[in-house]
Amino acid sequence: MSARFASLVAPIAIAGTLFAAPAMAESLVVSVDRATIMRLDQPAATIIIGNPAIADASVQNREMLIVTGKAYGSTNLIVLDGQGQVISESTIYVQAVQDGAVTVQRGMDKVSLACTPNCERVLAIGDSSDAFSAVGSQMETRNRIATGAEAPAGNN
Numbered sequence: 254m255s256a257r258f259a260s261l262v263a264p265i266a267i268a269g270t271l272f273a274a275p276a277m278a279e280s281l282v283v284s285v286d287r288a289t290i291m292r293l294d295q296p297a298a299t300i301i302i303g304n305p306a307i308a309d310a311s312v313q314n315r316e317m318l319i320v321t322g323k324a325y326g327s328t329n330l331i332v333l334d335g336q337g338q339v340i341s342e343s344t345i346y347v348q349a350v351q352d353g354a355v356t357v358q359r360g361m362d363k364v365s366l367a368c369t370p371n372c373e374r375v376l377a378i379g380d381s382s383d384a385f386s387a388v389g390s391q392m393e394t395r396n397r398i399a400t401g402a403e404a405p406a407g408n409n
Contacts, residue, residue, distance in 0.1 A: 279343040281330070283308065283322040284350045285378065291318040291330075291343070298335040304328040308345045322347035325378060349377075 283289045296315035302308060307328040309321045320330070325347055332341040353369040356377075364384045365377030374388045397403035 279341070280346065281320060281343050282346045282348060283320055284348055285322045285325060287350065288319050288321045291320050291341075292316060293318065293332060293341055295334060295340050297332045297340065299333040299337070301331040301333070302328060302345075303330070307347055320345060325349065 281289065281291060290313070291310075293316045297312060297318065298315075300310050300312065300318060302310055304326070305323075307322075307324050307326045308330070309323055310318045310330055311321075313319050318330075318332070322345075327344060327346045330341070330343045330345055331339060334340050353367050354377075355366040355368050355372060357364045357366065362381040362384065363379060365375050365380050366372040367375045374384065376385060376388050376392065380388075394403065398405050
C-alpha cells in the first residue's frame with residue numbers, strides 16, 4: 254500500500270469509528286390488551302415510551318420489562334441505565350388480537366366477538382359506539398360486583 258493511499262484511508266477509518274451509527278433498534282410486536290416480556294442485558298434505571306396511548310411498559314425487575322399493548326399503532330421504547338446511557342431502543346408495533354376474533358359488520362355498525370369456542374361480545378377499538386358502550390358498561394358493573402363495590406342485582 255502506498256503512503257499516499259494509507260494517508261487517505263486512515264482518517265476515513267478513524268471517522269467511521271467516531272461517528273458510527275447507533276445499533277439497529279429492535280422490533281417488538283404485541284397485541285392490544287396483551288402483555289409480553291422484554292429481557293434486558295443490563296439493569297434499567299429509566300424507561301421512556303414515545304406514545305403511552307399505544308403501549309405501556311413497567312419494570313418487573315431491573316432486567317425485565319412488561320410491555321402491554323393499549324391501542325393499534327406503533328411507538329418507540331427507550332431504556333436508559335443509571336448514567337442515562339441508552340441500553341435498548343425498540344419499536345413497538347401493537348396489532349389486533351388474532352385468536353378467535355370475529356367481526357360482524359352491519360352497514361356502518363361494527364361488533365367484535367371472541368369465539369373461543371362460544372362467541373361473546375368484547376370491547377374492541379373501532380366497534381360502533383352503541384356496542385362499545387353497552388359492553389363497557391356491563392364490564393364495569395361486573396368489575397364493581399367482583400370487587401365488592403356493588404351488590405349483585407336482586408340481592409338487596
